[in-house]
Amino acid sequence: ACTNGSDDGDTSSAIGKSNTDNDKSGKKVVIGFSAPAADHGWMGSITKSAVAQAKKYDDIELKVAEGTNDVNLQISQVETFINDKVDAIVLLPFDGAAMTAVARKAMDAGIVVINVDREFDSPFAARTTVLGDNYGMGVSAGTYVCDQAKGDKNKVVAEIAGIDSLPLTQDRSKGFADALKKCGLKVNNRVAAEFTVESGEKAASNLLQAAPKIDYLWNHDDDQGVGVLAAIKNANRDEFVMIGGAGSANVMRDIKADNTVLKATVIYPSTQAADGIKLARLLVQGKSMSDLAEIEVPREVKLSAPVVTKDNVDTYLPSAFES
Amino acid sequence: MRGIVKQFPGVRALDGVDLTVRAGEVHCLLGQNGAGKSTLIKVLAGAHDVDEGTILWEGEPISFADPLAAIATGVATIYQELDLIDGLSVADNIFLGHELARGGITRDSDMNKRARQLLARLGHPEIRPTREVGSLSAAGKQIVSMARALSHDARVIVMDEPSAVLDPDEVDGLFQVVDDLRASGTAIIYISHRLEEIRRIGDRLTVLKDGRTVATDLPAKETSTADLVQLMTGRTVSSVFPRRTTELPDAAPLLTVDGISRDREFHDVSFAVRPGEIVGIAGLVGAGRSEIIETIYGARRATRGSVTVEGKRLRNGSVDAAVAAGVGLCPEERKSQGLVLDDAVYRNISLASLERFSRYGITTEAAERRAARQVATSVDIRPDAPDRIVRTLSGGNQQKVVLARWLLRSCKVLLLDEPTRGVDVGARAEIYTLIRELADSGVALVIVSSDIDEVLGLSDRVLVVADGHVVHEGPSDAIDASGVLDRILATHDDQQMIQGDGDAA
């Protein structure tokens, strides 16, 4: 697997496989890129794969802004891009709603805005939106649990969420709860961590005390999952099945090795921004998506959230991100 | 004030005190360190609330819930511990709490003007109202405190040891102001440990002992010193300076100061101190005496010259080097330079001698306490409780703690800056004896004091400093207080002549 991910990492090998005319060098495109602080593996991979994608094209000039969790700062980054008169902006907002106004301003200034992962609040704020499916992620995890439980309504389900104040966490939890409801299960114990290893370990330690017996544990994020697994090991617990989230390479290797409680993970693609870069280039150069009959690039691309288990892990491992 | 009782955790600071003050009189309050004088006036100023007793104002009972109420009624107070805000200007400090303002917006030029008038009235027109108070010397701050008290047009003005940091000249100025106030019908409560001052301006006096009034309404001028000391301490104290009993050995100098200077502070100071010798430095406030001995100690860097102890030259500007060579300094300002206020008494005393009470860096507390207690008793720190937090001691007792620290550390050279500031007559005599004993045991001492009689009485040799220059050096029994002042004034005149010439040119 790739370790530095700078130019030719396998993070980008899963994308851009289709070799059509679209990849031929064209008019120079200046793209501004802004994302939240790369304070965990998934987010780090988002930026890395976007940069790697841009490097593949000699007609793209990418301006990467400092990753930030401060909407005020992120707004001013977009303002700076507008001042700089970039051609396109690929924006993964810290908070979609809060970035809507400034994104609209960019659109009004004639800049192509690609919204990634966290959706704006107005359709006029972005030309195209690339979305991971947070709700779908929860549903996938919940459905997997239902399948495993085989109708037993007494199974104990626990959940370790990510940063609780983010809308995406809400969506994931809601999807999970909705899916569980269908087979008569519910979340018995829920704690929230902060997407970091340390917080995962802390949250899991407390959770394992609160719930003496668990059957299924869904952890929203594979980064914090490293800590969750460590806590499980510290507590000497193995009576349950754990499902991960996001799909890091580490976790996939664990699933493949099949020697921990971790049996599955739900993918949340970290290549969304890379897709955004590609789409931005096409839009600015006036091209269309070659695999579609459509002349225009679609307004919304929603990526799917498949469940990875021991059986299909080999398909996904190459494109997984190193956290 | 009738039957005032004030209780602090563990101490009954005031235990039924009576005090009556009439308009147009200077009422002096006397008592040993820790007798309760400051506490009593803080009660009067509304800074402490009383536990028992009543305050009558023109015959009516009144209660001062907070300082504002007292000020509004007409009590202005100059506190013993300077209560100024370092970061604010002189004028702002004078008018703090009753700023000249219109609709909340300050009228700075008016305040500066009035401040200038008040300072001029106190004989200090040279203090600029816009100067930051933090940059003033202790004496300057005392003047500002007095200006603040005057700014209130109060009916009663309380002065808690206002003369402690002033030199004789300035005390004269202060007394002039006090006389004016008395003439205009203002009542003054005056606290001091200097009996001669009380003789000069006091009308009547009250003596406190251990939180109780032991005598009141005594005539200030007629009561004999012996009686007063008897009332205050409960015993008789001879206030003569202990004289050298043995002949000064003719040894090589222990401390040699060779031509040290600091720009704009002092110039070309040289002298030597032999073991067992006491050298006094006399001069007016602001003459630069403190700077000289702080420079010797390494707390300030000399721009020129050198300091040698036992033939070894000290590293310039290094306190560590001085301490290692056996030099100690009892600094001038007890609060800012001397004490760790929130620490216990014994720990403050042992601070400079920690190595002595530790092995491999681990402290041996029992020995430390024992030794600290011993020196504490020898300078008569009250109450005799080594675990008390220093902050809760009375001003004079805090001063004794600083002194005790250096008595505990066996130094070869001891520099004392105002060692008896705020110390009562009884304890003062004991400190004199201790200093003499130290000298007799072979320590070389340098003493700075604003009390010229004290400098002359204690020391074997005296240096007179004026405007940063040594203007006289000689045996202390060959000169008297007026001789010292003459020498200082002579240089002042010279200076003025030189300056005048400069202006003319």
Next chain:
Amino acid sequence: MTSGDQFASKDNVITILRLASVVGVVSIGMTFVITGGGIDLSVGAILALSSVWATTTGTQSMADDYGWIVMVLSALLVGTACGLINGIVIAYGKVVPFIATLAMLASARGLAEIIADRKTQIIRNQGFTDFFGAEPLGIPVIVIMFALVVVGGWFLLNRTTFGRRTFAVGGNPEAARLAGIKVQRHTVYLYALAGLTCGIAAVMLMSRTTTGSSTHGTLLELDAIAAVVIGGTLLSGGRGTVVGTLFGVLIFTTLTNVFTLNNLSTSSQNVAKGVIIVVAVLLQQRIANRKT
């Protein structure tokens, strides 16, 4: 390096000022609290709570009836109320400011999350967005607000009895008390003032983001304190300068902006920022020493 032209362009200056406005306004409030001998860790959380309170469906429907001023007033009120609570707990409860405001941080943000149900609340009131989004003479309204707060803060600190007393309370509270100042009451005012600036900053951030959210202003307290201290206000109280704080805010914001323009990685930026801060302070001291 980016060419100087671009950096100094009017647009870019406006961008920097706009970015500086939110943290700037809060820093002015913080200047008062720190000069008065305190510290306020809860500013970011209070901002969040104010923004959430001012954008609930309830408030917004009232705003539809009575005008957007309702939203502004609720933000200011909530901010001031939180500041008042801080002040009362500190002045009368005698809880050290660090702990009292840390507790407020946790509580206010928690409450904001509960009220908003962790959702970002979108402002639908067009009047609000229009008013605060306007740019009379090319200068954004929130930059004008920032300027007014700076001027007002400077005046209050340096030209009024309130300012004098703030220095006194921070420099030596016991001396201030003996001079007849009601130290406790003044302390309450100081924290209420800081709360008010959080309310103002909340309105500004609401206009910038067109949202209210419980995540607004995360870690704002550190930025504000850093700006105040870099500006030369003593953390121990008694000495403070509004102009210094303004510089502190602008230095930080400009630094961030320059970094954005230069394509540096966040990590190297952080290393550089740390070094720059220390060097700046060392230089500042050198210069200050030379003056005296």
Next chain:
Amino acid sequence: MTSGDQFASKDNVITILRLASVVGVVSIGMTFVITGGGIDLSVGAILALSSVWATTTGTQSMADDYGWIVMVLSALLVGTACGLINGIVIAYGKVVPFIATLAMLASARGLAEIIADRKTQIIRNQGFTDFFGAEPLGIPVIVIMFALVVVGGWFLLNRTTFGRRTFAVGGNPEAARLAGIKVQRHTVYLYALAGLTCGIAAVMLMSRTTTGSSTHGTLLELDAIAAVVIGGTLLSGGRGTVVGTLFGVLIFTTLTNVFTLNNLSTSSQNVAKGVIIVVAVLLQQRIANRKT
């Protein structure tokens, strides 16, 4: 409420102690710094840098050759070195501690990110995991380490000349200097000591999470300072208690644990935490007042 049984079970007590260990060790170092009149905002970042440095491929392959002690030593060394830099900048550069350590925060975390390339570095050395994961007599090794640090810290602060000097330096640096204490050098020692505790805490966190990461210890500084202050150490310096800090740490950790046992949402936890902190401090003051 959860039944008392579960809360008081031996397992749960061990869980709480284990959770308390990391922040606890750092808080002991912080107690020294704060008692000595300073503050250290960089502890979390130093912990992160130490953990990353000790788990790079380079260090780990050295550890394979020479034993896991190499990892431990590198964590301790890196921590102490960062602390030394803090101390030197503060004592000799005369930069206020808040700013100097804020700069260190930014730099150390940035450096950690660069070294780790933002990846979580997993510890493969079995010896390390086994040693620190062990539970002799049922007590986890890291809890034992925590206990040793507390006892050592108590002894150092209360029974040695070093401790005495710390109180003096924090209480009145000028008086300490004039009493012949090398104030600057002592200040350097204090920050180096705090750095060392960060290194120890890094080892503990590495063992707990089996990783080194640049995100370790995020916002640890706030938790540590809060624990120290709740414990009764004066933020202005001169007064400090190791036992108080221990209590502060345990109160915070227990609170979180109890909340989780009761399935409270993070938001309500935060609101409750804020209120409980203030009430606890108020009660503590009442009791302290009654005693004297």
